[in-house]
Amino acid sequence: MPVAGVIAALAVGAAMLLALKVDPLAAYAAMFNGAVGTRFGLTQTLVKATPLLLVGTGICIAFRANVINIGGEGQIIVGALMGAWVPLTFHAWPGWALVPATCVMGFLAGAAWGFIPGILKARLRVNEILSTIMMNAIALQLMNLLLQGALMDPSGIAKGTFLAQSAQLPPQAWLARLVPRTLLHSGAIIALVLAVVAYVFLWRTTIGYGIRAVGLNPDASRYSGINVPFYQALSLTLAGGYAGLAGAIEVIGVQHRLMEGLTSGYGFTGIVAALLGGLHPIGLIPASVVFGGLLVGADKMQRATQVPSSLVTAILGVIVLFVSGAALWSRRWAAKRLASVQQAKEGDG
Amino acid sequence: MRGFLSWSVLSGILNTMVGLATPFLYAALGETFAQTAGVVNLGVDGVMLLSAFAAFYVALSSGSLWLGLLAAALVGLAMGLLMSLVSVTLKAEQGVSGIGLYMFGLGMSSLLFKVLIGTVKTVVGFKPVSIPMLSRIPFAGPILFHNDVLTYGAFLLVPVAWWVLEKTTLGLKLKAVGQNPAAADSVGIGVGRIRYVAVCIGAVLAGVAGASLSIAQLDLFQDNLTAGQGFIAVALVYFGGWRPIGVLAGALLFSVANSFQLWIQVLGVKVPSSVAVMLPYLLTILALTVTANRARQPAALNKPFERGES
Numbered sequence: 001m002p003v004a005g006v007i008a009a010l011a012v013g014a015a016m017l018l019a020l021k022v023d024p025l026a027a028y029a030a031m032f033n034g035a036v037g038t039r040f041g042l043t044q045t046l047v048k049a050t051p052l053l054l055v056g057t058g059i060c061i062a063f064r065a066n067v068i069n070i071g072g073e074g075q076i077i078v079g080a081l082m083g084a085w086v087p088l089t090f091h092a093w094p095g096w097a098l099v100p101a102t103c104v105m106g107f108l109a110g111a112a113w114g115f116i117p118g119i120l121k122a123r124l125r126v127n128e129i130l131s132t133i134m135m136n137a138i139a140l141q142l143m144n145l146l147l148q149g150a151l152m153d154p155s156g157i158a159k160g161t162f163l164a165q166s167a168q169l170p171p172q173a174w175l176a177r178l179v180p181r182t183l184l185h186s187g188a189i190i191a192l193v194l195a196v197v198a199y200v201f202l203w204r205t206t207i208g209y210g211i212r213a214v215g216l217n218p219d220a221s222r223y224s225g226i227n228v229p230f231y232q233a234l235s236l237t238l239a240g241g242y243a244g245l246a247g248a249i250e251v252i253g254v255q256h257r258l259m260e261g262l263t264s265g266y267g268f269t270g271i272v273a274a275l276l277g278g279l280h281p282i283g284l285i286p287a288s289v290v291f292g293g294l295l296v297g298a299d300k301m302q303r304a305t306q307v308p309s310s311l312v313t314a315i316l317g318v319i320v321l322f323v324s325g326a327a328l329w330s331r332r333w334a335a336k337r338l339a340s341v342q343q344a345k346e347g348d349g
Numbered sequence: 350m351r352g353f354l355s356w357s358v359l360s361g362i363l364n365t366m367v368g369l370a371t372p373f374l375y376a377a378l379g380e381t382f383a384q385t386a387g388v389v390n391l392g393v394d395g396v397m398l399l400s401a402f403a404a405f406y407v408a409l410s411s412g413s414l415w416l417g418l419l420a421a422a423l424v425g426l427a428m429g430l431l432m433s434l435v436s437v438t439l440k441a442e443q444g445v446s447g448i449g450l451y452m453f454g455l456g457m458s459s460l461l462f463k464v465l466i467g468t469v470k471t472v473v474g475f476k477p478v479s480i481p482m483l484s485r486i487p488f489a490g491p492i493l494f495h496n497d498v499l500t501y502g503a504f505l506l507v508p509v510a511w512w513v514l515e516k517t518t519l520g521l522k523l524k525a526v527g528q529n530p531a532a533a534d535s536v537g538i539g540v541g542r543i544r545y546v547a548v549c550i551g552a553v554l555a556g557v558a559g560a561s562l563s564i565a566q567l568d569l570f571q572d573n574l575t576a577g578q579g580f581i582a583v584a585l586v587y588f589g590g591w592r593p594i595g596v597l598a599g600a601l602l603f604s605v606a607n608s609f610q611l612w613i614q615v616l617g618v619k620v621p622s623s624v625a626v627m628l629p630y631l632l633t634i635l636a637l638t639v640t641a642n643r644a645r646q647p648a649a650l651n652k653p654f655e656r657g658e659s
Contacts, residue, residue, distance in 0.1 A: 020464055068444045120634075126641045129391060129444050130584045130633075137577060137630040145623040268452060275445065308463040310572075313456025317395070320449025321431070324441035328653075 005276060005326060006290070009319040013311060020307060027305045034300020035293035041300070043182035047254060048264075049292030051076070051246040053191040055270030056277060056284045057198045058114075058242030063279045064202055065235035066215040067121065071132025072243045072267025074139030075113045079106035079244025081143060083251030084151060084166045084258035087173035095172035102173060102248055103190070110244015111237045113139065118236030122229030128236060136267070143258075151258060166258040175253040185253035194242070198281040211235050243267065265313070269295065272316045275323045291316075356488070358612060363492045365608035366601065367500060368566055372397070372558040372575075373600040374503040376582035377589070378510045379554025381596055384586055385514060386547035387527040387649040390432055391447025393555045394579025395454025400424045401559030402458040405570040406465060408472045417472075418499075418560050425556020428454065429549035437544045440653035451579070459572045466570070474568040475499055499561040506554075510593040523547055527647035530654040540654045555579065581633055588636045590645045599636065606632050 014024035035045050055072045062069040082105040087098055117135055120126035147164040156163045175185040202208040213221045214231040222228050246266065251258055273291045277284030294316075298309035376393050383390045390396075400421035408417030428450060435446045475497035484494035514520040522543050525533035530540045558579075563570050581603065589595030610625040 016460075070444075070448065120638055120641075124638055124641045126634075126637050127584075127587060130580065130587070130637055133577065133580045134584070134630045134634045134637075138627050141623040141627040141630075145621055148621070148623070268448070271445075271448060272452075308460050310456045310459035310463065314453050314460055315456070317449045317451065317453030317456055320452060321435050321441075321446055322449075324445040324449060325435040325439035327442065328440045 005319050005322040008322050009315050012318045013315045016311060016314065017307065022305050022307055027301050027307055030304035031294070031297030031301040033297075034304075035297035039179075040182055041296060043179050043184040044296045045289060045293040046188050047183045047185070047292070048295045049288040050185075050188045050191045050253070051250055051266045052270050052273050052288035052291055053195055053284060054246035054249070055243045055266050056274040056288055057191075057195050057281045058239035059270055059274040060277070060279050060281055060284060061198060061202065061211065061242070062114075062235045062239035063274065064215045065211045065231055066218065067118070067232050067235050067239075068129050069114065069132055069236060069239040069243075070129050070267070070271070071114060071117060071135045071236075071240065072270050073263050073265070074132070074136035074267070075110040075240040075243035076247035076250070076263045076267055077136075077139040077143050078113045079110040079247030080251045080258055080262055081146060081151075081247075082106045082109045082244070083248030084169065087169040087252065088151070088167060091170040091173075093172075098170075098173045099175065099252065102252055103245055106248020107241040107245040110247065111241035113244065114240020115233065115237040118233035118240075121236065122233040132236075143260075147258065147260065153257070164260050168257045169252060173252050174256055175249065183254055185249075187249035187253040190249065191246075192285065194245070195281040195285055198242075202281070207231075207234070243270075264295070269316060272320055275320060358616070360488060360492060362605065362608045362612050365611060366604040367492060367496060369604040369607050370600045371500045371503040371561045371566065372578055373582050373585060373604060374506060374597065375554045375558035375561060376579055377585040377596045377600060378506050378593055379551035379558070380583055380586045381510065381514075381551075381589070381591055381593060382523065382547045382554075383551035384650060385520075385527045385591055385647055386523045386544045387530065387647050387652060387654070388433075388436055388544050388548050389443045389447065389583070389651050390429075390436070390450070390548055390551055390555075391444060391580070391583060392428070392432055392450025392454065393447075393551075393558075393582050394575050394577060395451035396425050396428045396552050396555040397454070397559035397562070397575045397579045398458040398573070399428065399454040399461075399559070400556035401563035401574050402462055402570050403556075404560035405472060405563040406461070408474075408564045409466070409470060414472075414475055414564055417564050418557065421556040421560035422553050423556075425553040425559070426549055428556075429552025430545070432552060433545040433548045436653070437541050437548065440655065443651050443653075455573060458570075458574075462570055462572065469569065469571065471569045472564055474563075475565040497565045499557070499565045502557075503561070504597075507593050507597045514593065519546070524647070526654070527649055530649050530652075531656075534654070534656060544654075555582075558582070581629075584633050584637055587646075588633075588640050590640065591647065592645075602636070603629055603632065 017024040017027050034041050036042050059069050083102055086102040086105050090098060113135055117128045117131035120131055121128040151166045153165055153167040175187050178184045178186060210226055210231045213226055214228050218228050250262060269291055273287045274284060277287035294312055298312040301307055302309045380393055403424040404417040404421035407420040408414050432450050435441045436443050477495050477497050480494040484490045522538050525538055526540045526543045534540050562574060585596055585599040588599040606629045610628055613620055613625050614622055
């Protein structure tokens with residue numbers, strides 16, 4: 001079903017390209033070639049897949065508790081703030097201490113940013129979709145404030161350029177490059193490991209079971225003594241933590257400094273990846289690579305065919321509409337299959 | 350500080366407030382219709398963006414603001430039908446499908462803007478029209494009776510929306526399918542059809558909200574012109590307790606906070622602009638928190654209707 005969603009969306013994209021008088025095959029070829037055709041393109045795809053996998057895993061955890069996290073953007077930002085602040089403040093620390101400390105602080109900052117809407121939903125029934133969107137706007141302004149103040153690059157101030165970016169981080173805080181002369185960094189491995197951890201957590205631990213039970217049927221969970229508000233708040237806190245870590249890793253892995261526009265819409269693209277990954281951390285691994293490739297390919301397509309890369313945002317929207325609309329049919333299909341299996345069993349008996 | 354609180358500044362703040370409230374009123378009153386019938390359309394911001402572009406583009410190329418407004422309403426209608434198809438007919442999870450609609454509008458408006466216009470351009474938008482006599486009332490006159498036609502429309506929409514929801518058969522049906530779709534269905538009200546109507550009314554009004562930004566307030570279009578105003582409009586519906594008068598109160602409160610923050614910057618009060626910009630969003634979270642536990646919420650809000658269930 002997810003694959004069908006992507007194909008249908010690409011067909012809609014092709015129709016849009018035709019309307020723009022661009023050969024869709026040429027545009028998609030440029031996109032595909034840009035994403036996987038070269039060594040650099042391929043590693044860039046994985047670089048972009050890394051934050052998508054982390055953010056998307058968090059969104060999966062929240063979704064499993066039936067909590068919708070639209071706050072990925074803001075959680076990435078506060079994580080990224082830590083990703084810059086910790087190495088710049090503790091610049092004398094050795095790398096083996098600084099890198100884990102930065103990751104942990106990024107996770108905690110994002111978790112705090114998820115906890116606020118989480119507890120508001122759990123205790124006061126505040127709609128989490130709206131509150132997380134507001135938290136995004138607040139985080140964005142917080143970053144602007146710090147980039148124009150405490151975190152602004154001192155050399156930019158000295159030179160009088162006043163660029164809205166932080167100083168470069170001390171080199172021992174940088175994540176190791178996995179492939180020489182590319183941007184692919186060890187954060188990709190961290191993301192992969194943490195996706196598997198999330199899977200084990202959700203399906204092999206008691207707390208994970210609680211999260212899924214609350215998501216499947218909150219009323220039944222309540223009657224059977226499960227603390228529903230706790231699991232709702234926890235799921236959004238963990239989702240925020242994963243996104244915050246993505247932000248910190250983006251800073252110490254790719255940019256090596258805090259800059260405006262660092263989230264690149266990962267918070268929203270992560271939702272799409274999570275949906276297409278079947279809201280499952282393992283399914284999300286290929287899905288995030290596909291969407292990482294789509295983002296990289298879009299830039300390439302823009303350069304090759306002059307089609308603005310915002311086409312991809314529109315296509316992502318169409319994918320979400322398709323997948324959410326198709327959920328009914330896949331549910332019905334599953335119910336029908338279940339019924340026929342039961343019938344077959346009764347026939348045997 | 351004494352200069353800051355002068356009469357002229359106060360009237361300036363209130364004047365700005367009335368203008369800022371206009372898109373919120375259209376979008377939030379429209380969303381009130383959709384939510385009264387039980388459908389949360391989270392894609393309002395996307396509808397506003399694409400409609401704002403349509404209005405701007407048509408006004409720019411045809412020279413007619415009214416044609417631009419019509420284009421915005423039609424784009425709103427089309428996106429309303431799309432949202433209804435996915436959320437009502439296909440019974441999608443509304444939080445998710447709305448985000449899809451938002452991303453579609455965001456991407457599409459940016460794409461079309463870059464392809465069809467490309468550079469920063471402006472139009473001569475709707476101009477303020479003074480209402481004879483009334484606009485000469487001291488202080489209140491220029492604030493209330495010297496506005497553009499879309500602003501008058503937005504404020505007139507408040508009693509109209511109240512009348513439709515409270516005094517007409519359509520309003521009764523909207524409430525019925527929002528409160529108890531199964532009961533409505535059993536007395537022969539087409540739940541799906543009424544929800545289509547509600548979502549489409551909402552989306553057309555969101556389209557007008559977009560047009561009010563691009564051809565009446567700002568007179569330009571740029572990427573992500575709304576900057577999330579559509580989401581705030583959705584929040585205002587919760588804040589207003591699904592009543593037009595409550596939505597009006599919310600829109601005015603939010604707009605006065607925003608207007609205050611703009612004037613703080615204009616007057617050079619030493620507050621970092623990012624802190625000032627942050628305030629309205631903090632206010633929204635606070636407002637959502639304070640009003641979260643009210644019982645007025647339509648019972649079937651956010652729940653697709655399936656005949657024979659529950």
